[in-house]
Amino acid sequence: MRNSRVKVNGLFFVLISVFFYSGLSAEEPLIPNPEDTTKICIPRPPTNVLATDAVYDKGNVVNLNWVPSPDDNGDGKILQYQILRRLENDSVFALIDSVIAGTAFYKDETVESGQTYQYMVVAICDGGSGPSEPSPPVTPDMEWLNFALSNIFVIGLLICGSVIYFIGKAKSGRPLFIRKIAGLEAVDEAIGRATEMGRPILYVPGIQDMDDVQTIAGLTILGRVARVVADYDTKIKVPVSRSLVMTASRETLKAAYMAAGRPDAFNENMAQYITDEQFGYVAAVDGMIIRERPATTFFLGAFFAESLILAETGNSIGAIQIGGTANPAQLPFFVAACDFTLIGEELFAASAYLSGEPRQLGSLKGQDVGKALAMIAIVLGAITTTIGQAWNFEFISAIADLLNSLFRTN
């Protein structure tokens, strides 16, 4: 039985061998003919390899262009192009990347500013390669000015110019109108309530450091609140979660007490550092709210997940609460749990409104010029884009394109 199976397998092997041998001998020689170029792939190389320094970058990008190999005609012969690079003084090119056939551009984002590079592009096919001539040397560099963003400069200049103009106007004593901000009208009332009840005021300037504009806005309002607190001789507590904010808060409080003519009432412990840890800070402030039962709480600054925990705890003891942040995800919680909320830019407008200080008022008015520009652009842009696209009016489309390019950011 075993012998018969060996015989059958042996016969099968012989038949298969004969079949394949006969097939190969008819179609493809076992030893290729050196003159038959269809069998040995040597592609013609890419030409005109040109490396240029990318404009308006940090000096870390080189753009590489080339004319593809004449053999790269979509028939699949060219598999890819290999990108080789060397520093000008090096003798050897090193492979840095590869791109698919049909490509004639490569963006090298791994270069260092000030170094000089040369590139070579190699066309690769199955079993062979065609290297190009080395490109002329290129030295990537950073540009000092990005003229592609000159539109931002122009609009920025317009708004900053308006700010300077209105600051000058405010300084000259001419009155500048600012509409009432509901949350701020309640500040004096809230401080008065704490005074009447003989209970402290809790002021939280957010949980971010001094590198956040919301913290700066929160501390500016603290200055005004502290001034009234000093006048009324009410207690104020400012727990903070950053050491720099503690220093800035103490300076703000000190300046406010000095301005109120009560430097003796100032105490450094009014502003206390708790911890940088977000929820450790929240646990401590929650405990403070429950134990000291402030009559008024201010949450003005940058807040995150702790916003509702703090505001809800303050709400549970019946404190008058004024919240404000520019963080859109946290505003709903302040709206739900606080008596008054400063929404987004109202937080920044608040300090100008409260202080009446010419520089801040002028700045607020200047920003309003920016908002007016934005409103005009939105209305005009939406109308011209709609008409231009629906009825193909070239002139109207040109206006829409102009508006679009005026506000582009790249």
Added chain:
Amino acid sequence: MEQQIGLWVGAFLTMGIISFLYKDNPWYKLTEAIFVGISAGYWFVALFWDNIVGKFWIGVFDRGDYYLLVGAVLGLLMLMRLAPKIGWISRWPLSFVVGAISGFYLLNYFSSNVMLQVQSTIMPLFSPQFNDPLFTSSAGNIISNLFIAGGTFTGLVYFFFSKEHKGAFGGAAKIGIWVIMITFGASFGYTVMSRMSLLIGRMYFIFGEWLNLIG
């Protein structure tokens, strides 16, 4: 064994924090003090190794980045407040930080919060498709585009401080605050759901990992 101790300490502290829902109590106070103390100590050590050793010491003495000395001098000036007579010097580094950061972020905020917002709102009200006849736009598409452009415009009207909210301007501002509140409502629901997942995580820790009541 160590894992078991960690599990029990974690459960004890979690329950301590949750006990605040009933009322302020010694258990919560103990947990709060541990949390604040450990985290403050942790951040002190982390910032020391990250900033003073990792950035300043290695930067200056290993890499030769001497410009970091400017930061070190500003940091030292902050300590001047410990000496009452020259304490006023500590305001300089603070002014530097506030001024430099405000300037640094001005461009970022301006391009992302102003320019990009306006550019994204300049859109066709009836059809987002190029050369698409007016009549073929779907009702949903028209409403969506009108809502984006109109909502942004009226929202800006609400935040315009130089004019009293009266008459047509006041009406637009009212629509603006409605749009803002609808957005807040959606955001509220979304965030509450994400907080629920945090609560579920803690409950899983107590009933699953600690008490082994759920698999």
